[in-house]
Amino acid sequence: MxxxxxxxxxxxxxxxxxxxxxxxxxxxxxxxxxxxxxxVAGDAIPLTMRFYSTHGKHHDIALVEQDRPDAAPADWHLMGTGGRLNHIAIAYPDREAFLAQLRHLRACGVPFRARGDHGMTHSVYINDPDGNGIEVLYEIPREVWEGDIDAALNYYKPLPTEGEASLEDDAHYKRFGGD
Ligand SMILES: [Fe+2]
Structure with a gap:
């Protein structure tokens, strides 16, 4: 344990x-x-990917066009080991809960497949025991990204997945839209 x-x-x-x-x-x-x-995913995300929402969320459902859903996953773009599920994102209530969860995942020996700043979330990607893609995240305050949701959806900054740096989180958030 x-x-x-x-x-x-x-x-x-x-x-x-x-x-x-x-x-x-x-x-x-x-x-x-x-x-x-x-x-819609632009140059920063080399995929045919679109984002859908309701009630002002940044995205509720996203679709990735994939001819070969059984293809070996290479990074966060191609989560899961096959089938139609790419990933489920599970939110933790705040930055502190997220940081505690990162430490718990590490203590449980769960590898971080990828980790990144998504503009509207900070996320780590793992697999469940069956290989399903799981994104563990916390949401950045909405005033940071609501000015340009499409730009935030297209922003991705990879972060370390190993060592002490993989358990840290930078709270200097990049702002989207406005001035
Ligand atoms: Fe996601």
């Missing part, structure tokens, strides 16, 4: 699905389910 304890999650923050045909799935999630597209 680890000497540390898990933080209590706030809940599921967003879900990312691998889809065969982006246009077909886009129509389903917008015209059938009523979601609004709020962002």
């Amino acid at each position: 680890a000497a540390t304890r898990p933080s209590t999650p706030l809940g599921v923050n967003h879900l990312v699905l691998n889809v065969r045909d982006m246009e077909v799935s886009h129509r389903f999630y917008t015209e059938v389910l009523g979601y609004e597209q709020v962002g």
Whole structure:
């Protein structure tokens, strides 16, 4: 047993699905389910990826077009070991709970597959015992990213995944939109 304890999650923050045909799935999630597209991956994210939201969230669901969902995952873009689930993001209530959770994951021997500053979240990517992609995150205050959600969605700064530096978190947040 680890000497540390898990933080209590706030809940599921967003879900990312691998889809065969982006246009077909886009129509389903917008015209059938009523979601609004709020962002699209640009040059910083080398994927065909779109973000959908409701009620002012940065994203509720994202879709990644992948011809080969069973492809070996290389980094956070291709989470999971196969199938249609790319990753589930689980939010922790605040920065302190997130930092405690990082230490707990490390104490439990869970490898950090990737870690990064996503503009609207700070995140670490792990796998559950079946290889499902799990993103552990805390949300950056909304005034930091709500001015330009698409720009925040397209921002990614990789962070260390090993050693002491992987357990630290920089609270000097990059601001999106406005001045
Ligand atoms: Fe995510």
